Amino acid sequence: MQTELISLSKAFTENLYRIPDYQRGYAWGLKQLKDFWNDIAQLPDRHNHYTGVLTLEAAPKSATATWEDDLWIIEAKNYQPHFVVDGQQRLTTAIILIQVILEATQNGETLNFDTKEEIQKRYIYLTKDGGISRSYIFGYEKDNPSYEYLITHIFQEQSDRHSTVEETIYTKNLSFAKEYFQEKIKDYSAIEREKLYTKITQNLLFNVFTIREDVDVFVTFETMNNRGKPLSNLELLKNRLIYLSTKFIPNQDGEHSHDRTKLRRTINECWKSAYHYLGKNKARVLDDNFFLLVQFLMYFNVALPRTEHAQANNSLGLYKYKQEEGYKEYLLDEFFTARRVTDASIENPLSVDAIYAYAKDIKDTVKVYHEIFNPEDSKLSGQEKMHLERIGRLRNYDVILLLTAMYKKKPPQAQRISFLEQLERMLFFRTIRSYHFHNIDLEEDGVLFIAGKKTFAEIVKSVSDCTEEFIKSKDFKESIANLGKGGGYYGWAAIRYFMFEYEQYLKSQTKTNRDKLSWEDFRKENFKSDYVSVEHIYPQRAAHASWNGAFSKYKIPQRNILKNSIGNLVPLSIPKNSSLGNRPFVDKKGSREQKVGYSYGCYSEIEVSHEDEWTPHHILARGLRLLNFMEDRWKVDFGTDRNKTDLLGLGFLDPTRKLKLPKK
Structure with missing residues (x-):
């Protein structure tokens, strides 16, 4: 030195x-x-x-x-x-x-x-x-x-x-x-x-x-x-496999001489493909460590020894390898080691073919993995793309392994579409009460499916049955009612997803196919600016005198319920000044002079702008409209308008006053 x-x-x-x-x-x-x-x-x-x-x-x-x-x-x-x-x-x-x-x-x-x-x-x-x-x-x-x-x-x-x-x-x-x-x-x-x-x-x-x-x-x-900046596990593994490729010493007949050169070239090509697909969508670069975990669980876990707890619970014990990067230790300290190449006395040596097969699986898996996150970049049917996009918006990473396994084995298209629809439905209801679905282990299902130990039909049925069981349980409507309490629907984890789906529905009812609300922009929340993506129509701080008349007759707890009720929330398609949020309804609607307000926003905003005023009963009417949409979109039944009013926590409103609602 x-x-x-x-x-x-x-x-x-x-x-x-x-x-x-x-x-x-x-x-x-x-x-x-x-x-x-x-x-x-x-x-x-x-x-x-x-x-x-x-x-x-x-x-x-x-x-x-x-x-x-x-x-x-x-x-x-x-x-x-x-x-x-x-x-x-x-x-x-x-x-x-x-x-x-x-x-x-x-x-x-x-x-x-x-x-x-x-x-x-x-x-x-x-x-x-x-x-x-x-x-x-x-x-x-x-x-x-x-x-x-x-x-x-x-x-x-x-x-x-x-x-x-x-x-x-x-x-x-x-x-x-x-x-x-x-x-x-x-x-x-x-x-x-x-x-x-x-x-x-x-x-x-x-x-x-x-x-x-x-x-x-x-x-x-x-x-x-x-x-x-530490190497990722995928980067470390590439180095290890190239290192092992140099350890296959040619014998007198020249065996391994050509193989190890080809193996090194194959490893490079497979990793080149991996980083191509992981970084292909510049707006959403995929994490290489999570990809490696998904690939590892599918490739290895069917053969890994189970823990005592896993055996007792008939489980594969995936968490042993997920927690604290146990999969990395297995790959680098147990499986892909120099000793398994150079030690002639070892019982289960590592061959050129084994490393070659693993590298090829990295290449095959990463393309499928990329398409799960970027369905628009695939040759899948329109229905599959739509369902995958919806599932992607719900951002549940425990579904990625199962989806990757499904598209690697490719069951018939009709089965895939049916499953994607059932899966999205389950994930949506899981945001309402996650505990009910704790018996469904989607990652383990993916491992069992790729290993041929569980059929695709069994997985589809278990997802569908668990969802139906929840919908028919007494917990279901109670859970819906609980969304209206405390912070209300504004604090619901899936509020943006639900609002976006309603926006897509409104778009489908028009003669245009033009999007007015971008999911990528809508899902972001930048607290350093005055941009909010979901706004309270009746403001959280209703200081302006115009809000006193219709709302003043209700107690503060009731007004708080109205503020956070789902009928009082609207998605915003573009950044709007936060000061507008506390203005009178007539200002929020916007005007031709200002070109700002709901009238110039997304389909949901335009729908709200058609109202002449905004009162508690308008909040109820819109809430009922949104629950009607939820019934149709996710195939549930909340009962009568009276039942739905109670679910919204708005039973204190005058039931004799009716506002016109659209038909289902």
Whole structure:
């Protein structure tokens, strides 16, 4: 290990850096970028900042022999090729920032007396034939999707490949980092850019450590990358499987020689596919650890030993592996271990075929998993997409394993649609009284189904029977009535989901197919702004005199029930000033002059705006209308309007006064 600290400029003197295939991609997000930027921005001129250890592995000739674009710079210019074992996040970030500075620098300007071309040659690429062929000083191995993305999207250079650039979670992070730095320096003067460039290249100091040939680089990687932003379990597992692929030693007949090369390539391809699908929807990047848990439970748990408690309760004991990442311990400490490859005396050795099959299952499962969360990106039927979108809005993660299992085994479409409808219905009623459904274990059902130990028809029946049992129980209407107490429907976990479904119903009754309420916006609640997505029509703080007349005859507890009753709540399609929430009803409705208010909102708001006034009986009438919708949408029967009035807790209103209600 070098005892002196060296700058980025010295580190990039006649050195070539590659991120090896066992490494994760670029994982830094906003927090890490802020920390990196603050370290530089707060660094006084001509002061140094210790950036950490840069751990390298000298790239062997067997590896560099395939680096066709780089052989000339290694052989003719004596550049030293390295794999980056630790420090790639900091190194990548520094290079992205240098690229951003270069793009902001005008032709003819210099940075520390170096031209843009000279800086580019030191940190970005060298060319031997006027730019036709290029050797990139820093980058990824060519079979990594980030290789092409770094060249074309970050360095803004032409690629010699004709394939479409593949995007993953990691490429998304690369793009975000570049955009972050572009925003930071957009107003910088030439002098400020030069100072920033000096700090990055001269004042960020590294200890450089090169791993000896007798040190196992894979184990070193696992150990070192537990610092900083920890590796995810999926990233650790990829490194472990590549490590194991190197442990299959060819025998005299050459057995395993070809297999282990193919295995390493397969692992890389399968993980490339995993990160492609996990990051495909940029608006909702999927968590890789949760994906690995789902895949693990389906792939392994049917064969795992049961705990005593699980045996006594005829259960698979899934929680042993879910709690505190027990699945990670099983994968890395028990199943995918070097001993199961190298110890000839072990009873159940690990084969090339076993690792190959597992990697292929990762690839097969992740596509299905992605489509569960993003049904619009699938080739499923319209009905299935609709039901999956509804289930997704209820955000119940215990259903993901079962849904993934279902779409991996693909029972007939009619059965799938029937089940999705029953499942959504159960999940909806579970938000009203979760305790009633505690005997349904959807994750265990998924494991049993994928193992062939429980039929799909049995699962459908158990979900349907449990829901019907709840609806017919005395607890059902009591639970509905309880929603109107205390904080009322405003505190109901599914209030946004219910309101959104009613909005979709109103849309279906119009001649247009235009959405006026976005689920992604509606479900968010930003407490730092004045935006509320569900509003009380009769305000929580009804200070204006206009509210006194119709409501003043009722006691405070009764007025509180009215405020939080479901008929008094309306979804808002766009941010509205919170001060409007306490205004008179005529102001809330809006006007042609202001172009603000319910009249210019979503279908639910427009429906409310058709009323001339807003009184307790209007709240009751709308509440009955919404309960009628609930009856039709989720196939229940609340009885007469009198029964429904009591369920709403509004029995104290004058029953002789009737407002016109729409027919069911």
